[in-house]
Amino acid sequence: MHEADTRTDRRTDTPARPAHPGHVVVIGGGIAGLAAAHRLLADGARVTLLEAGPRLGGKLRSGELAGAPVDLGAESVLARRPEAVALARAVGLGEALQPPATATAQLWTRGALRPMPRGHVMGVPGDLAPLAASGVLSAEGLARIEAERALPPAEIGEDIAIGAYVADRFGREVVDRLVEPLLGGVYAGNAYRISMRAAVPQLFEAARTHPLLGDGVRDIQRRAAEQPRAGGPVFAGIDGGIGRLPLAVARACREAGARISTGTPVREFFRTTAGWRVVADGGEVMDADAVVLATPAGPAARLLDALAPAAAAELRTVEYASMALVTMAFRRSELPAAIAGGGASGFLVPPVDGRTIKASTFSSNKWAWAGADPDLFLLRTSVGRHGDEADLGRDDADLVEVSLRDLGEAVGLAARPVASTVTRWEGGLPQYPVGHLARVDRIRAAVAALPGLAVCGALYDGVGIPACVASATRAADVVMATLGAPLGTPGADH
Incomplete structure (x- = not known):
């Protein structure tokens, strides 16, 4: 039942493939690893998922407080991206999806609670009137925005920090009181270091093609309003908490035949003449036709040291x-x-x-x-x-x-x-600093030299749940495409 549901709800350009008998080991049991396992099972693979920690779900975690259910990690998904919503529906949580009962956020700044001004994209203003009415910026800050109209277009090259660019165009006050808190809610990062190309690609493209970023913001908003899903909720939660999602995915995977083990760190994995061999810390050895590595950068770097040293070196630079x-x-x-x-x-x-x-x-x-x-x-x-x-x-x-x-x-x-x-x-x-996307390209290029291996997770394509699911889908499709193809010359025997 779950395989059929998955095929119906998937939203990708990849056509359904006939079932493969291959065995894929997924290392990592966060939402990316679980989504990869779910996709692999739908395509006919036999799946083993190994999670080092005592529980599944990564940064998605539900709990209980004073007898009430609570989310102790991420609490919502971006509903205008289809991946997470489709996954929730595929594992039986479609009826549990809920939009927020209220989405009226405020800013606590300059000594008072103030309404979040409308007419912006991630804090970058496209309309001065609601910003002026909110009281978030001083008179000097508003005047500085007005002065942007007279500035010539800026050269931004291949990438730029969103804070540096917006401060140069609109003044630091816009960054400090609007962009920073909004981006901080997503990345827990610093806007003066975060890549605009990686974090807000719509703004990056607008900045490259419009003489005024304000015009670019308005163009982004117009195009968003024209999207078929624009009338639906921007975000969605799950009745009882988003932390239910990984548990439901794990249950669906087990029902489809997957073996899922927690408390099972992987010591190493390496290539053999027949495929791959994965060795767990407890000494268990398993053979596989392919491996999906769905761990944070540190564990991934350790496991790739011998196999793909260039990828491991890049992973160690991720903060x-x-x-x-x-x-x-x-x-x-x-x-x-x-x-x-x-x-x-x-x-x-x-x-x-x-x-x-x-x-x-x-x-x-x-x-x-x-x-x-x-x-x-x-x-x-x-x-x-x-x-x-x-x-x-x-x-x-x-x-x-x-x-x-x-x-x-x-x-x-x-x-x-x-x-x-x-x-x-x-x-x-x-963190997604300037140059992060180029770093991801280098990691994937190094890993691609090893057919039957793919990586996925929050550090590659975005930290949100839909982005993690999309990353997992990509990794699953990559390794499925290699099943049955010759691996080439394996590395040194172990």
């Missing part, structure tokens, strides 16, 4: 940001109207304002399933980003206290939580 999520449950009756009034989904905090928290999500407002209990209210804050991780050295209790302090200043919260939990994501998000 990661760490962060913590502080999830709290409150008695709804004790909350101020700014939180429990139902109008806002939360707020972002520009780092320039010097606060500890970087954002807060009012989960019980944002998601209908999280607001089902009339007496309980769930919210969470995030702490830490690349280059600004000192606060992560605090213990869990202290992170709860500093979150409460900032929430008190932002929205007047004085209540104590009835329950709280802190989830730490050490090295959770790969």
Whole structure:
């Protein structure tokens, strides 16, 4: 049943292929590894998935707080990309997909909560009127944007940091109070280092083809409005939490015959005259026709050291940001109207304002399933980003206290939580600095010299869930295309 569902719901240009008898080992049990396994099974492969840690799902994780379900990692998918939505439907979660109950975000900046201005793309303005009305920028900052109209087109070359480019065109205030908090919510990174080509490719192309970036922003918005899915929700969650998705994919894979093992680190894998051999830390040895490597950069580099040293060297240059999520449950009756009034989904905090928290999500407002209990209210804050991780050295209790302090200043919260939990994501998000896409091309080129091997995950094609699923689909298709083809001369015997 699941194979048929997968073939119906897949949205790719690759036609369905006849079943292959090959055995593929997938190393890594995050959403990318699971999606790769799901795709391989649909194409007829026999699959073994090995996850080093004690659980599946990577940065997607559900839990429970005060008896209520909560997401302890990623909480939504970009619904206007089809990959994650199609995967959820294929594994039986189609009816559980939900748009946010409210998507009214705010900015806590310049001493007040202010509405997120409309008419921008990732903080880059295309319309001054809503920006001026929001109070996010000073009069000097608004005047600096106006001056952009007189600037000649800029040369941006093959890539440029989005913060550097926008600061040059519109002034640093736009970057510090708009671009930074928005990009920080995606990458936990620094806008002055993040590649515009990799992170916001629409803006990169607009900047190359329009004399004014503002015109480019308006053109992006016009084209987005013309898309067939433009009337649907931009984001979607899953009833009970996005953390249900990897578990549902794993269940579907097992039902289709996959072997999935947690707590099984891979010591090494290498080529043989017949294909590949994978050796687990416990000593188990398995032969495979192909391997998909779906791990973060560090483990991937270690495993590729002997096989593809050029790829391993590139992988070791990938930097990661760490962060913590502080999830709290409150008695709804004790909350101020700014939180429990139902109008806002939360707020972002520009780092320039010097606060500890970087954002807060009012989960019980944002998601209908999280607001089902009339007496309980769930919210969470995030702490830490690349280059600004000192606060992560605090213990869990202290992170709860500093979150409460900032929430008190932002929205007047004085209540104590009835329950709280802190989830730490050490090295959770790969960074996409200038030149990242060229680095990915070099990694893939080195790996492509080894037929039957492919890589996928958040460090290659984007950190969002749909991008990870697309990366997994690409990797699965690459190795399936090689099954049955001669491997060439294998490497040294082990």
